[in-house]
Amino acid sequence: MTSSLPDTAARTAETTAGSAPDVPAPKRTESPLGQLRHRPEAGALIGTISVFVFFAIFGGEKFLAAAGAASWLNIAAELGIIAIPVGLLMIAGELDVSVGSVLAGSSMTLAIVSGHWGAPMIVGIVLALGLGLLVGLLNGIIVTRTNVPSLVVTLATMAGIAGLTLGLSRVATGTTSVAISPDPFSKSVFGQLIGGQFEVAIFWWIGIAVLVSVMLQMMPYGNWIFAIGGDKESARATGIPVTKVKIALYMASGFGAALVGVIQTILYNGAQVANGQSFVFNSIIAVVIGGVLLTGGYGSVLGIALGTLTFAIVNQGIYYTGWNSDWASLILGVLILTAVLMNNTFRRLALSYKPRSAKKV
Numbered sequence: 001m002t003s004s005l006p007d008t009a010a011r012t013a014e015t016t017a018g019s020a021p022d023v024p025a026p027k028r029t030e031s032p033l034g035q036l037r038h039r040p041e042a043g044a045l046i047g048t049i050s051v052f053v054f055f056a057i058f059g060g061e062k063f064l065a066a067a068g069a070a071s072w073l074n075i076a077a078e079l080g081i082i083a084i085p086v087g088l089l090m091i092a093g094e095l096d097v098s099v100g101s102v103l104a105g106s107s108m109t110l111a112i113v114s115g116h117w118g119a120p121m122i123v124g125i126v127l128a129l130g131l132g133l134l135v136g137l138l139n140g141i142i143v144t145r146t147n148v149p150s151l152v153v154t155l156a157t158m159a160g161i162a163g164l165t166l167g168l169s170r171v172a173t174g175t176t177s178v179a180i181s182p183d184p185f186s187k188s189v190f191g192q193l194i195g196g197q198f199e200v201a202i203f204w205w206i207g208i209a210v211l212v213s214v215m216l217q218m219m220p221y222g223n224w225i226f227a228i229g230g231d232k233e234s235a236r237a238t239g240i241p242v243t244k245v246k247i248a249l250y251m252a253s254g255f256g257a258a259l260v261g262v263i264q265t266i267l268y269n270g271a272q273v274a275n276g277q278s279f280v281f282n283s284i285i286a287v288v289i290g291g292v293l294l295t296g297g298y299g300s301v302l303g304i305a306l307g308t309l310t311f312a313i314v315n316q317g318i319y320y321t322g323w324n325s326d327w328a329s330l331i332l333g334v335l336i337l338t339a340v341l342m343n344n345t346f347r348r349l350a351l352s353y354k355p356r357s358a359k360k361v
Contacts, residue, residue: 041290041291041300041302041303041306043291043339043342043345044289044290044291044302044303044306044307044310044339045306046342047289047306047307047310047335047338047339047342048306048307048309048310048313051310051313051314051317051335052313054317055313055314055317055318055320055321058320058321058323059317059320059321060320062320063317063320066195066197067197068316068320070197070198070199071316071319072309072312072313072315072316072317073198073199073202073312074198074199074201074202075312075315075316076202076205076308076309076311076312076313077199077201077202077204077205078199078201078205078260078263078264078279079279079282079283079286079308079311079312080205080208080209080286080304080305080308081201081204081205081208081256081259081260081263082099082103082253082256082257082260082279082283083283083286083287083290083304083307083308084208084209084212084256084301084304084305085212085249085252085253085255085256086099086253086256086283086284086287087287087290087292087299087301087304088212088216088225088249088252088253089150089249089250089253090229090284090287090292090293090294090296090299091225091226091229091292091293091296091297091298091299092225092228092229092245092246092249092296093228093229093232093295093296093297094143094150094246094249094250094296095150095151095154095284096136096139096150096154096250096253096254097151097154097155097158097280097281097284098135098139098154098155098157098158098161098254098257099253099254099256099257099276099279099280099283100158100162100257100276100277100278100279100280101157101158101159101160101161101162101165101276101277102131102132102135102136102161102254102257102258102261102276103257103258103260103261103264103275103276103279104161104162104165104261104271104272104273104274104275104276104277105131105135105161105162105164105165105261106128106129106131106132106257106258106261106262106265107128107261107262107264107265107271107272107275107276108165108168108169108178108271108272108273109124109127109128109131110124110125110127110128110180110261110262110265110266110271111124111178111179111180111265111270111271112124112169112172112173112178113127113128114180114182115178115179115180115181115270115271116172116173116178121182121183121185121186122186124180125186125190125262128258128261128262128265129255129258129259129262130258131254131258132251132254132255132256132257132258132259132261133251133254133255133258134254135157135161135254136247136250136251136252136253136254136255137247137250137251137254138157139153139154139157139250139253139254140246140247140248140249140250140251141247143246143250144242144243144246144247158280162273165273166273169273176272176273176274177270177271177272177273178270178271179269179270180265180266180269180270180271181269182266182269186266187266188200190262190263190266190267191263191266191267191268191269193267199263199267200263201260201263201267204259204263205305208256209301209302209304209305212301213300213301213302216300216301217300221245224240224241224245225245225249226297226298227240228240228242228245228246228296229293229295229296229297229298230296230297231297257276257279260276260279261275261276264276282311285311285332285336286304286307286308286310286311287299287304287307288307288336288339288340289306289307289310289311289335289336289339289340290303290304290305290306290307290308290310291303291307291339292304292307307339310335310339311332314328314331314332314335315328315332318331
C-alpha cells in the first residue's frame with residue numbers, strides 16, 4: 001500500500017510548521033530587592049536605614065530638621081575622611097590606631113606655625129599635611145620591614161606622636177591650646193559653615209569617597225589592595241608590589257587624619273593637644289559597621305560610608321529622643337554586634353551568588 005506524494009508533502013509541511021526552532025529563553029532576572037541582598041553593602045545599607053527610621057520616629061521633627069541633619073552629617077564627614085583610608089588599610093589586612101595623635105599633631109602644627117608664629121596659612125597647612133604623610137610613611141616602613149603587627153607599631157606611633165605634640169607645644173608656646181585667625185580663602189575651603197550649619201568637610205568627604213571608590217573598583221590598584229588582604233604572599237608571588245602598596249595606604253591614612261586636623265583647626269579657630277583621640281576607635285567601629293573584615297580582603301567604600309553614617313546617626317540621634325544619653329554607648333554596642341552579624345550573613349550571600357544562565361527549550 002502506497003501513499004500519494006501530495007499527502008506526504010502535506011504532512012511534512014504540517015510537521016515543519018508545528019515545530020519551533022531552538023531559541024534561547026529570556027533570561028530570568030531577580031528583582032532589584034533580590035539582587036540587593038547579594039551586594040556586600042546590603043547589611044550596611046539596611047543598618048543605616050533602620051537607625052535613621054528609628055531616630056526619625058523617636059527623635060521627631062528636631063532630628064529631621066536642618067540643624068538635626070547637620071549635627072550627624074558634620075560628624076559623619078569628619079569621621080568619614082579618616083575612616084575611608086583606615087578602611088582601605090583594613091581591607092589590606094592592616095590597622096592604624098595612630099590617626100588620633102596624627103590629627104592632634106597636625107592641628108597643633110598648623111596653629112603654632114600660622115597662629116603663634118604668624119607664618120602664611122599655606123605654609124602651616126602644607127606642614128600639617130606633610131606631618132600626616134611623614135607619620136604614615138614611618139608606620140608603613142616599620143610594618144613592612146619588621147613584620148611587627150601593625151596594631152603594635154601604630155600604638156607605639158600613637159604614643160610617640162602624642163608625647164611629641166604635648167612636649168613641643170609647651171616648648172614652643174608655653175601652653176597646650178593655640179588660637180589662630182585663618183584668612184578668608186582658607187576659611188572658605190576648609191572651615192566654612194554652609195547655611196551656618198553644614199561643614200564644608202561634607203564635600204571633602206563625598207569627593208574623597210567618590211575618588212577612592214573609582215580607584216578601588218575600576219583600577220588595578222584596587223585589585224592589589226583586595227589581593228594583599230586575601231593573601232599577601234600569593235599577591236607578592238603574582239608580582240604585586242605589596243610593600244609599596246602598604247606604605248602608600250599608611251600615608252593615605254596619615255593624610256586623612258591630618259586633613260581633618262586642618263579642617264578642625266580652621267573651623268574652630270584654634271587647636272588643642274587633646275584633639276582627635278575619639279577618632280582612633282570610632283573610625284574602626286564605623287568601618288566594621290560598614291562590612292569590612294578585620295582579617296582583610298573584603299569591603300567597599302560605599303559600605304564604609306554607610307557605616308560612618310550609621311555611627312554618626314546613633315551618636316547624635318540619642319540626644320533628640322529626650323532619653324538619658326548614658327544609654328548611647330549601650331545602643332552603639334548592640335548596633336556593632338548586630339551589624340557584624342548582619343554583615344556576615346549578607347557577605348555569605350554575596351560570595352555565594354551566581355547569576356542565572358540562559359536556558360534553551
